[in-house]
Amino acid sequence: MEKNRSFEELRSDRYPMMEASPHLLFWEKTDRIMKLVVLALLPSVAASIIFFGWHSLLLYVVSIATCVICEILWFRIRKKTMPNDFSAVVTAVLLAMSLPASVPLWYPVVGGVIGIVLAKELFGGIGRNLLNPALTGRAVLRLVFVHEMSANVQPQPWFSTNGLDVVSSATPLMTAEAGESLSSVQIIDSLTGLIAGKNAETTALLLLAGGVFLLYKRVITWHIPLCMLATVAVVALIAGKGDLTIVFAHIFGGATMLGAFFMATDYSTSPTTPKGEVIYGICCGLLLMGWRLFTSMPEGMTFILLIMNCFVPFIDYLIIPKVYGEKST
Numbered sequence: 001m002e003k004n005r006s007f008e009e010l011r012s013d014r015y016p017m018m019e020a021s022p023h024l025l026f027w028e029k030t031d032r033i034m035k036l037v038v039l040a041l042l043p044s045v046a047a048s049i050i051f052f053g054w055h056s057l058l059l060y061v062v063s064i065a066t067c068v069i070c071e072i073l074w075f076r077i078r079k080k081t082m083p084n085d086f087s088a089v090v091t092a093v094l095l096a097m098s099l100p101a102s103v104p105l106w107y108p109v110v111g112g113v114i115g116i117v118l119a120k121e122l123f124g125g126i127g128r129n130l131l132n133p134a135l136t137g138r139a140v141l142r143l144v145f146v147h148e149m150s151a152n153v154q155p156q157p158w159f160s161t162n163g164l165d166v167v168s169s170a171t172p173l174m175t176a177e178a179g180e181s182l183s184s185v186q187i188i189d190s191l192t193g194l195i196a197g198k199n200a201e202t203t204a205l206l207l208l209a210g211g212v213f214l215l216y217k218r219v220i221t222w223h224i225p226l227c228m229l230a231t232v233a234v235v236a237l238i239a240g241k242g243d244l245t246i247v248f249a250h251i252f253g254g255a256t257m258l259g260a261f262f263m264a265t266d267y268s269t270s271p272t273t274p275k276g277e278v279i280y281g282i283c284c285g286l287l288l289m290g291w292r293l294f295t296s297m298p299e300g301m302t303f304i305l306l307i308m309n310c311f312v313p314f315i316d317y318l319i320i321p322k323v324y325g326e327k328s329t
Contacts, residue, residue, distance in 0.1 A: 030083075030085045030086075030087070030126070031084055031085045031086045033219055033267075034085060034086035034087050034089065034090050035086055036213075036214065036217055036219050037090050037214065037219065037262065038086070038089060038090060038093060039213075040210035040211070040213045040214050040219075040262075041093055041094075041097070041200075041210055041262065043203075043206040043209065043210060044097065044200045044203045044206040044207050044210060044258075045060065045093065045097065045200060047193055047200065047203045047206055048097065048101070048199045048200035048202075048203065051155035051156065051193060051194070051202075051203075052101035052153060052155060052156065052199060053101075053156055055101055055102070055105075056101045056199055058105055059096045059099060059101065059103070059105065059107075059108055059199060060092075060093065060096045062096075062105050062108045062109060063092040063093070063095050063096040063108035063111070063112055064088075064089055064092040064093065064096075066092065066108060066109045066112035066113065066116075067088040067089070067091050067092035067095075067112040067115065067116050068088050068089065068092070070088070070112060070113055070116040070117055070121075071088045071116055071121070074116070074117065074121045083125075083126070085126055087120075087126045088116060090134075091112075091115055091116065091120070091133045091134045091137075092108070092112060092134075094134035094135075094258075094262060094263065095108060095111050095112060095115060095134040095137050095138060096108055096199060096200075097198070097199050097200035097201065097258065098134065098135075098138045098198055098199065098200075098201065098255065098258070098302070099111070099138070099141075099149070099198060099199050100148065100149065100150075100151040100152070100153050100198050100199065101153045101198070101199045102148070102151050102153050103145075103148055103149070103151075107141055107145070107148075110137070110140075110141060111134075111137030111138055111140065111141050112137060113137075114136060114137045114140050115133035115134055115136050115137030116133060118136065119131050119132070119133040119136035119137070120133040126268060127267070127268050128268070129268050129269065130269065130309060130310065130312075130313075131269060131306055131309045131310075132263055132266050132268075132269045132305060132306065132309060134263070135263060135302050135305055135306050135309075136306065138302050139302050139303060139306055142302060152171055152196035152197050152198070153196060153197070153198075154196045155193065155194050155195075155196075155202070171195060171196055171197060171253065171254075171298070172186045172187075172189075172190050172195060172249045172252075172253050173249050173250065173253030173254045173292075173298060173299065174298050175249065176236075176240065176245070176246040176249030176250060176253065177292055177293065177298060179240070179246075181243055181245045181246065182245040182246070182248065182249055186249075187245065187248060190202075190204060190248070190249070190252050190253060191204065191205055191252065192205075193205070193206070197254075198255070200258070201254065201255045201258055204251075204252040204253070204256075204257045205252075207257035207258050207261060207262070208257050208261070210261065210262070211225060211257065211260070211261030211262070214261065214262075214265075220261070220265040221274065221277065223274050223277035223278050223281060224260070224264050224265050224270060224277045224278075224280055224281040224284070225260040225261050225264070225265065225281065226281070227277075227278050227280075227281030227282050227285065228259075228260045228264060228281040228282070228284045228285040228288075229251060229256070229260055229285070230285070231281070231282050231284075231285025231286055231289070232250050232251060232256060232285045232288060232289055233247050233250070233251060235285065235286065235289040235293075236249075236250040236251070236289065239289070239293055250289070250292070254292075254298070254299040254301060255299060255301040255302075256288075256301070258301070259284075259288075259301040259305060260281075260284075263301070263305055264280070264281065264284055264305055264308075269309040269312060270312060271312055271315045271316055271319065272316055273316070273319045275319050276312075276315045276316055276318075276319040279315055279319070280308060280311075280312065280315055283308055283311070284304060284305065284308050287300075287304040287307065287308065288300060288301060288304045291303070291304050
C-alpha cells in the first residue's frame with residue numbers, strides 16, 4: 001500500500017464501482033460535478049446578494065463555513081481521510097438559498113449541522129444518504145421556526161441600509177393558488193426576481209439558465225426537471241381553468257426552478273435509471289401541485305422532495321433492468 005494513502009482511497013482509484021453512486025466514467029470526477037453545480041448557482045446567488053444586501057451574503061458565508069467545518073470535524077473524529085468532493089459547499093449554498101434573507105445568522109448553522117451530520121454523514125457520506133442534506137436542514141428549521149421560515153422578504157436596492165422588509169402581501173404564487181390571474185406587473189417582477197420571497201428562490205430566470213447550463217454540461221439529464229415542470233404545468237392549467245398566468249405562477253414562482261433543476265436531480269437521492277427518473281419527476285410534479293392546491297402551506301417543495309427521496313429505493317427496485325438473455329417471469 002502506498003504511504004500516507006488510506007485503503008479507501010486506493011480502492012476508489014483502482015475499483016471505482018465498489019464505491020457508492022454516482023459512478024462517473026473517464027475524467028468526470030465528483031468534485032468537478034459539484035463545482036459545475038456551484039458555478040450554475042452563482043448568478044442566482046449574486047442576484048440574491050444584490051437584492052437582499054449584506055445579510056444575504058453573510059447567510060452564504062456562515063452556511064458554507066458551518067457545512068465545511070462539520071465535515072472536517074466529522075472525518076477528524078473518525079480518523080478518516082476527508083474526500084475533496086466539494087459536496088459540502090453545494091449543500092451549504094442550496095441551504096442558504098432556500099432561507100428567508102431576514103432570518104438570524106445562527107439558522108444556517110443549525111440547518112448546516114443537521115444536513116451534514118444527521119442527513120449525510122450518519123448515513124455513510126455522499127452517495128449513501130437517503131435524504132437530501134440541504135432539504136433536511138431546511139425542513140427541520142421550517143417545522144421548528146414556522147413564522148420566521150415562512151417570511152417573504154421584499155428585495156431592496158443595492159446594499160440598502162434601511163433593513164429588510166418582511167411583507168405580508170400575497171406573492172404571485174399565492175395569487176395563483178387563490179385562483180386569480182396575475183397582473184402584467186407581477187409577471188415582469190417574477191421574471192426579474194423583484195418579488196417578495198426567500199433568499200434566491202425568486203430569481204427564476206437565472207435558476208432556469210443555471211439548469212440549462214447543467215443540461216449542456218451533461219451534469220444532469222432532462223428526465224427529472226422536464227417531467228416535473230411539464231406535470232406542474234398540466235395540473236396548473238387544469239386547476240386554473242386554462243388561465244396561462246396561473247400556469248406561469250406555478251412554474252416561475254416559489255421554489256419550482258430551484259427544486260426541479262438543483263434539488264430533485266441530486267445524484268444520491270434520485271433514481272438511477274432514465275425510466276425511474278421520468279416516474280420520479282412526474283410524481284414530484286403531482287405531489288407538489290397537490291400540496292399547493294390542497295394544503296394551507298403555499299409552498300411545499302421541501303417536503304414533497306423529502307417524501308419522494310424515501311420512495312427512490314422502491315422506484316429503483318421496480319425499474320431494475322432485465323439481465324441480458326434472461327426471460328421475464
